[in-house]
Amino acid sequence: YMHAYLADCHALINTVQELLQTCSSNFVYFYKLLCLHEAKTDFCDDYYAVSVESRMAISAASNIFITLYSIFDVITKIAYELENIRESKGVYPKLASKKILYGDAKKLKTIDINGTIFEKSKNVSIIENLRNELVHNATWEMNSKVFVKVEAGKVIEKCIYMPDFSEEGYLITYKNRKRFFSDGVKLNEQLPNIYFEILHRILNTIEKLR
Numbered sequence: 001y002m003h004a005y006l007a008d009c010h011a012l013i014n015t016v017q018e019l020l021q022t023c024s025s026n027f028v029y030f031y032k033l034l035c036l037h038e039a040k041t042d043f044c045d046d047y048y049a050v051s052v053e054s055r056m057a058i059s060a061a062s063n064i065f066i067t068l069y070s071i072f073d074v075i076t077k078i079a080y081e082l083e084n085i086r087e088s089k090g091v092y093p094k095l096a097s098k099k100i101l102y103g104d105a106k107k108l109k110t111i112d113i114n115g116t117i118f119e120k121s122k123n124v125s126i127i128e129n130l131r132n133e134l135v136h137n138a139t140w141e142m143n144s145k146v147f148v149k150v151e152a153g154k155v156i157e158k159c160i161y162m163p164d165f166s167e168e169g170y171l172i173t174y175k176n177r178k179r180f181f182s183d184g185v186k187l188n189e190q191l192p193n194i195y196f197e198i199l200h201r202i203l204n205t206i207e208k209l210r
Contacts, residue, residue, distance in 0.1 A: 005086060005093050012078050012097075019071045020202075026060045026067070027195060033057040034188055039148045039155045048145040055144040058160060061187060062134050068198055069131035072102040072117050075205055079108050082209060102128075116205040123194045124201070125169025133163075133171060133178065141179050159186040 037053045077097035086093035100107070105118045113119045134140065141163070149157040163179045164172040172180050 005088060005095075008095055009078075009081055012074055012081070015074050016071055016078070016206075019067050019074065020199075023064055023067045023071075023195075026063045027191075030057055030060040030064070030191070031188065033060060034146065034158055034160065037146050037158055039150070039158060041150050041153050041155060043150075045150045046148075048147045050143045050145055054146040054160075057146065058140050058144040061160070061191065062140060064191070064195065065127055065130045066134055068127050068195075069102065071202060072127070075117060075202065075209075076100055076102045076105050076108070079111055079205075079209055080104070083108060083110055111205075111208055115201060116208060117198070117201045118205070119201070121197075121201075122165070122167065122169040123197050126165055126194060127198060129165075129169060129171050130163070139179075141181070159188050161185065162187045162190060 033053055034057050037049070037051070037057065039049075040047075077095070077100050080097040080100045081095060084096035086096055102117075108118065111118065117124060145160070147157075147159050147161065148155060161181045162183075162185045163181060164183045164185070166172060171178050174180070
């Protein structure tokens with residue numbers, strides 16, 4: 001029974017590896033789609049396009065945020081399991097972390113959270129809040145737009161805008177409305193900063209759990 005229990009614990013580790021690979025694929029795919037998105041140079045100098053490709057690009061970006069949060073969930077399970085290792089006692093023990101998710105991280109007692117996914121930061125909060133918005137409301141914005149700028153007959157920029165966030169990483173809201181874009185923050189410029197900082201925090205967390 002203990003062998004089966006340890007196999008279940010190891011499966012959590014494999015899940016993190018698979019999710020990280022999924023994130024990496026979506027990260028590359030997002031920029032590939034954005035770069036290959038068709039742009040017209042004889043239309044106007046500043047316009048946006050709504051297309052299958054723009055929807056696919058934003059879908060890839062959305063999957064990054066959703067998958068990173070799933071990694072948070074699984075790492076929380078691993079951390080909780082390490083703090084609450086079960087004994088078999090002749091029966092097949094359930095994982096202690098069976099009902100534990102990232103929102104239960106406050107139940108962790110021993111890990112030093114500095115530099116980990118459990119330490120609050122703007123980017124950690126962005127992952128958490130944007131993931132919740134995407135999962136519960138299933139949308140980035142009303143229409144998936146790629147913005148194009150043309151100068152002297154040449155495409156000089158393609159971009160996708162992020163919703164506005166506060167300094168604490170919360171979506172800017174006004175009464176019943178969310179997803180404002182007045183700050184002009186470009187996802188394709190900001191995503192590497194968010195993505196690689198979170199990867200660094202994931203690595204730090206895993207190192208502290210070893």
